[in-house]
Amino acid sequence: MEILVTGGAGFIGSHVVDRLIEKGEEVIVVDNLSSGNIEFVNDRANFVKMDLIHDSDKLHRLLNNVDFVWHIAANPDVRIGEQSPEKIYDNNILATFLLLEAMRKSQVKNIVFTSTSTVYGEAEVIPTPEDYPTVPVSIYGASKLACEGLISSYCHTFNMKSWIYRFANVIGRRSNHGVIFDFIKKLKNNPDELEILGDGEQNKSYIYIDDCIDAMFYGLREDKAVNIFNIGSEDQIRVKRIAEIVSKNMGLNPVFKFTGGKRGWKGDVPVMLLSIGRLKKLGWRPKYNSEEAVKRAVYDILQDFN
Secondary structure, X not given: OEEEEEOOOOHHHHHHHHHHHHOOOEEEEEEOOOOOOHHHOOOOOEEEEOOOOOOHHHHHHHHHHEEEEEEOOOOOOOOHHHHOHHHHHHHHHHHHHHHHHHHXXXXXXXXXXXXXXXXXOOOOOOOEOOOOOOOOOOHHHHHHHHHHHHHHHHHHHHOOEEEEEEEOEEEOOOOOOOHHHHHHHHHHHOOOEXXXXXXXXXXXXXXXXXXXXXXXXXXXXXXXXXXXXEEOOOOOEEHHHHHHHHHHHOOOOOEEEEEOOOOOOOOOOOEEOEOXXXXXXXXXXXXXXXXXXXXXXXXXXXXXXX
């Protein structure tokens, strides 16, 4: 049997594919390359360029010999929700529904789904556990929560199983969005000044990509109908400190220009730290704290730029 990975040419998806290949699995990568990169796709995977929304018949055929789906495809830009909420709906909610329907018709019973810490909104309990109320404040967070609901309902209705992972900020090589990527891109264009969205005091958890992938595979040891896990580090780092690390690694001393109030954009959650107790009970712990993860990711992304 084969494993199908949606979004397998993207940042997180391509790393999942690499790990599956290392484990000797046969992998089909499905990606429309809207934000993914064909160069990230493992040579030993079977790559199929397609869109989950417009190629549903083709998707159904691909699933005929598949035993497990890792659904990682999504629009990863949290900020786009304010300008184009329909893009978030199409690429996240509608695509997930169509995938679940194709899985149901093809009798594929297992799905891994990559969700987000933003489903919690502005949590008052820090670190935030998985059973905390989900009240998202961004269109992106709402779309991921809707996907979680769809997946849960399909699991209970059609005897499927799911592993849902709520990520902190995942960073590292191959990343093409997020605060580190944005800072590097801005400083490449103007080394004398760095615009920082918000007041720089946003304080969040960051996890290095290798730790994130390890955690996802650890979670598979649970075997309930719906298995929900937070994935993150156990500390936080402020955005201003990230800007200092990026600037230092680029050999620059720019003037920091802060724009906005405590939020970087509408829907931004200024403070985030997830409880990872569930995964720790399974034996997983992150190797790197937030600052260590940032330093490694800055090095990685600078190499990608060069």
